[in-house]
Amino acid sequence: xxxxPAGRTLSRTVAATQNKEAAIDPTHYVIVTIxxxxxxxxxxxxxxxxxxxxxxxxxxxxxQHGPWVRPTGLPFTGLPADEAVLHDPDLWHxxxxxxxxxxxxxxxxxxxVPFVDALPHDERCVLLVHPLALPEADLCRTxxxxxxxxxxxxxxxxxxxxxxxxxxxxxxxxxxxxxAARRAFWRWVxxxxxxxxxxxxxxxxxxxxxxxxxxxxxxxxxAVPDLSLTLFPDWFAPTQPxxxxxxxxxxxxxxxxxxxxxxxxxxxxxxxAGPAPLVFTHGTGNTQAAAYFRHARAAAGQLxxxxxxxxxxxxxxxxxxxxxMLWQDxxxxxxxxxxxxxxxxxxxxxxxAEALRAGTPQLVVPLAHDQFDNxxxxxxxxxxxxxPAARLDEKRLVRRLGALLAAPDLATRTHAVAGRFTPxxxxxxxxxxxxxxxx
Numbered sequence: 001x002x003x004x005p006a007g008r009t010l011s012r013t014v015a016a017t018q019n020k021e022a023a024i025d026p027t028h029y030v031i032v033t034i035x036x037x038x039x040x041x042x043x044x045x046x047x048x049x050x051x052x053x054x055x056x057x058x059x060x061x062x063x064q065h066g067p068w069v070r071p072t073g074l075p076f077t078g079l080p081a082d083e084a085v086l087h088d089p090d091l092w093h094x095x096x097x098x099x100x101x102x103x104x105x106x107x108x109x110x111x112x113v114p115f116v117d118a119l120p121h122d123e124r125c126v127l128l129v130h131p132l133a134l135p136e137a138d139l140c141r142t143x144x145x146x147x148x149x150x151x152x153x154x155x156x157x158x159x160x161x162x163x164x165x166x167x168x169x170x171x172x173x174x175x176x177x178x179x180a181a182r183r184a185f186w187r188w189v190x191x192x193x194x195x196x197x198x199x200x201x202x203x204x205x206x207x208x209x210x211x212x213x214x215x216x217x218x219x220x221x222x223a224v225p226d227l228s229l230t231l232f233p234d235w236f237a238p239t240q241p242x243x244x245x246x247x248x249x250x251x252x253x254x255x256x257x258x259x260x261x262x263x264x265x266x267x268x269x270x271x272x273a274g275p276a277p278l279v280f281t282h283g284t285g286n287t288q289a290a291a292y293f294r295h296a297r298a299a300a301g302q303l304x305x306x307x308x309x310x311x312x313x314x315x316x317x318x319x320x321x322x323x324x325m326l327w328q329d330x331x332x333x334x335x336x337x338x339x340x341x342x343x344x345x346x347x348x349x350x351x352x353a354e355a356l357r358a359g360t361p362q363l364v365v366p367l368a369h370d371q372f373d374n375x376x377x378x379x380x381x382x383x384x385x386x387x388p389a390a391r392l393d394e395k396r397l398v399r400r401l402g403a404l405l406a407a408p409d410l411a412t413r414t415h416a417v418a419g420r421f422t423p424x425x426x427x428x429x430x431x432x433x434x435x436x437x438x439x
Contacts, residue, residue, distance in 0.1 A: 027438040028119065032060045032112055032129040032137070034079070034105050036285045038350025039130070039154060040065050042231045045253035046128065046152070047074055049427045050434065060112065068257050077115060079108035089288065094169035097368040099197040102132070106201060109136045113205075116140040116147065126150060126438050131158055134224045135202045142209045148437050151225035151244075155349040156237035156377070157370035159230075160186060160218060163240045165380070167373050170366070170388050190218035227437045229430050232349065235420050236356075236377055248433040251426025252353035256334045263335060270308070270326045276341040277306035277326075278401070282365070283346045284330070290316045292365065292392065296344065299397040300325065305341065334358070342405060344397075346389075347371030352378060359411075359418035363404055365389050382413040 029050050033043040040061060051057045051074065059069050063078030070076050081104075091100045112129075113136055119125060126148045127137045137149045153159055157167070162182035166173040168189070173182065194217050203213040214220045228244045230237075233251045262268070271277070280296040282289040293309055297318050300307035306324045309317045310331060317327045333351065337343060337358035345351045347366040352374045355362045362384030364375035375386035387400045404410070 025124070025439065026055050027435070028056045028058070028123050028125045029434070030058045030060065030112075030116060030119075030125060030127050032109075032127065032133045033152075034062060034108060034130050034132060036283060036348065036350075037065070037068065038284075038348045040068060041255035041257070041350060042154060042253045043128075043130075043152065044069060044072070044074075044257075045255040045423075045427060046430065048072060048255075049253075049431050053431055053435070058115075060115065062108065071257075077111070079111055081108065091288075091368070094368050094372075095193060098193065101369075102197050102201075105132055109133050110205075112136040113139050117143045119144065124438055126434060128152055128229075128434065130154075131221070134221050135198075135205065138224045139205060139209050139211070142211065148226045149224060150227040150229060150434060150437060152229045152231055154231050155370040155374060156230075156232060157373035159228075159240070159243050160222065161240040161242050162186065163242065165373075165376060167376055169368070170372050170390070172376070186218065187216075190216050194218055227433060229433070232353070233420070233422075233426065236381075246433075248430055249426075250430045251421065251423045252357065253423055253427050253430075254334070254350075254353055254357060256332055258332060261332075263331070264328070267308075267326065267328055267331060267336075270306075271339050274306050274324070276339055277308050278303075278342050278344060279308045279310060279336060279340040280344045281310035281346070281351065282367075283348050283351070284312055286311070286346065286367075287313055287316070289313075292389070293317045295392055295394045295397050297321070297325065298394040299401060302394070302398050303401060308336070308340075310336075342401070344401070347374045347378075347386075349374055356381075356383065356417050357421050359414040361404055361407075361410055361414055363387060363401055365392055381417055383410070383417050 031043055031047045033039055047057050047059050057074055059074045060077045060079055061069060062081040064081055066076055066078050091097055112133060121144060125144060127140065128150045129137050131151050131153060134151055140147055162179050164175055166182065198217050199214065202217060206213060222244050225244065228247045230249050231253055234249050239247065239249065278300055280293065282292050289311065293316050296309065309327045311317060312329045314327060321327060333354035337355055337360040340360050342361040342363060343355045344363045344365060347364040349370060362378050364378055364384060364386045366372045366375045366386065367389045378384040379386050385400055385404050387396060
């Protein structure tokens with residue numbers, strides 16, 4: 001199958017910029033990810049870069065992402081995904097969300113072990129995986145003792161730390177809390193919320209492979225990788241003393257699957273018909289955002305602003321939109337955001353990064369997972385603000401959006417942050433580290 005223009009462009013760029021004098025021995029990279037398109041695209045960018053360096057690459061990801069991956073020509077193995085999880089009300093709960101994600105991803109993660117077991121045992125192999133795949137990646141070492149494991153962390157909140165800034169869901173830990181108390185708190189979080197959900201599954205799989213049991217997941221899982229990569233730059237989140245080592249810092253390896261596709265006629269006409277609109281989205285995987293879009297429509301009307309509502313779930317958007325408002329099921333943010341007055345979104349790391357790259361002001365409305373931490377970092381950079389979803393209503397949205405859009409020097413700050421992006425340097429740095437790991 002032929003590659004897309006995006007795949008060919010990225011491959012050519014990486015091939016042209018890599019060190020020509022370095023002899024790269026081919027390695028088989030098995031790349032594993034889960035989650036939404038925002039989680040997929042950074043892994044896809046790395047996969048294409050590794051292929052451009054002459055390596056064999058196999059890609060394992062949720063089956064619904066096949067239309068993104070297969071056109072690149074990468075060998076793709078679809079992993080089962082439970083679509084019912086998108087309708088679970090606890091999916092976006094600050095404390096119960098992890099258990100929903102864990103249960104939903106176990107059938108997919110179980111496919112990793114037989115895939116790797118079937119590979120030739122004398123093959124040099126590196127597993128580049130999402131952190132939730134680390135327990136299964138570790139199992140692969142029993143059949144392939146030479147396999148190397150690299151963990152790719154999409155967002156700072158995926159790396160546990162006791163250092164500031166420290167958020168636990170929506171709650172910020174005060175700076176005066178001693179480090180010893182923070183360590184004790186994380187141990188309590190692990191034993192209270194993580195171990196009861198995950199430990200039995202992990203230990204059952206380890207017992208079946210003749211491996212010792214794990215006492216507590218959070219401490220053990222951080223020690224599984226031979227190498228850790230951050231798919232975000234140090235200017236977004238500085239390296240913390242207690243992050244795993246060895247650690248290589250990347251940039252946001254953003255990927256556009258259709259860089260040459262023209263915008264839909266309705267969208268193109270809308271953008272040309274008036275001032276830059278507000279863009280509202282709450283993630284491609286969120287099927288429970290009807291109230292969010294209802295408040296968004298009302299707030300845009302009160303502010304006298306044009307608006308675009310971005311979601312694949314049309315039933316979440318109010319019916320009968322006026323001419324000043326438009327619904328779209330999907331638009332690449334790289335194309336849309338340069339035409340937007342602001343992006344109001346959930347705080348997923350992929351969406352956050354796209355807005356930072358575009359220099360677009362952000363109002364982050366976080367629900368769960370890493371979103372609260374991402375929102376706090378956007379605010380700290382001076383390029384946006386946060387309004388937790390639990391406190392969202394029309395009045396607060398109008399007030400917070402009005403203040404954001406009226407903030408002095410906002411354009412200067414957003415453009416300065418956009419100028420920090422060096423995505424190709426980050427990709428090259430991570431690929432070189434992976435090659436060193438393989439050798």
